[in-house]
Amino acid sequence: MELKTELTELRRESYGNLRGGYPIVLAGAIYWIVLAGLSRFLEPVPLLQTAFGLSGLIFPLAVALAWVTGNRFLKERNALSPLLVPAFIAMLLFWPMLFIAAAESSAGVVMAILAIGMSLHWPVIGWTYGRTALFSSHAIIRAVLVAWIFNAYPDERLTLIPLAVAACYLVTALIVFIDAGRVARRNRSATAGMAFAG
Template identity: 30%
Template sequence: MNYQNMTLSQLKQDLICDAQKGYPIFLAGALYWLVMGVLGFYLEGKTLALWYLLGTSSIFPLGILISRLCKVNFLSKNPLGTLGGIIGGIQAFYLPLWIVIYMEHYEWIPMAIGLLGASHFLPYIWIYESKTYLFFSITMALISVVLGYVFIETAFLLLPFSMTLVYLITAGSLKRETRNLFSKNSP
């Protein structure tokens, strides 16, 4: 495809068509949070917090696997897809902060992962022309602060299951937004 001759609007539409607004990454995220919630019944303290940290590295590869299974081109060559990948890579810079939080206040790890994760999704509101990303970012941030800090005793139990639900709702909503866009643009 000749991306150089496409308008910004055409690039966005092409990426939405290819990547399906990135919904497979939310299925991977839902799985991550579900596993963390289940681990909360078996592990505790710093050991559980360490699993949270290590588990974050599974989300992106799992998202690629799910996208392939769903026949979604998550790794589109579209320049806006490249921009999306750079934005997604921002999370690598959160790792040192998460490590410091783990060492000083491990009980804040679920909140920190949720809150910082929410922040990196904001640019996708524009890239994918999606209100769902706005809902997701705000909801994820609020749940992270309320269940991960205000009610910190629930951080390793209620927060991951709440996040699982938010991720699944987001995946479904992104899929619906994409389907509605395709049906609106078809003759």
């Protein structure tokens, strides 16, 4: 029980200190907004090729946003940090499925796999912050929206799927920013209280 309590405190502290990594969430939103915009100008195959290439810019964009906002998500390391490597490996394993689908399926199918596959690490990231429900909800809602759009709007898949995912990111970024700010204030109060008591 002592280890569980320590882990809970560590997760909460990291979440508050890093404001839930909201620059990464904002970078994802920008990526999907750009794809939605490009869908109005590019044919399906060039759009998907662009989507694949631009996905590699999400992390550098997150780093730039973190630098601009003063968020130090790259500098903070704790006992849970090594968990991120297998979480990202698990997410990256969807790419072979995506390339197989790209060779055999429609652009809408590929876009749907991209939209869902890029969220596979969210539940684990949420766990490391002590916010499994919040981050898992993002991934689940995103998957449901993508499946619904795929079936309900077959002619608009390449625009509506990126817009829906971008909306999920923006709502999540706002919730994370507010919630993590509240946790950070609570953490500071608890630390100040312990310092005063000591």
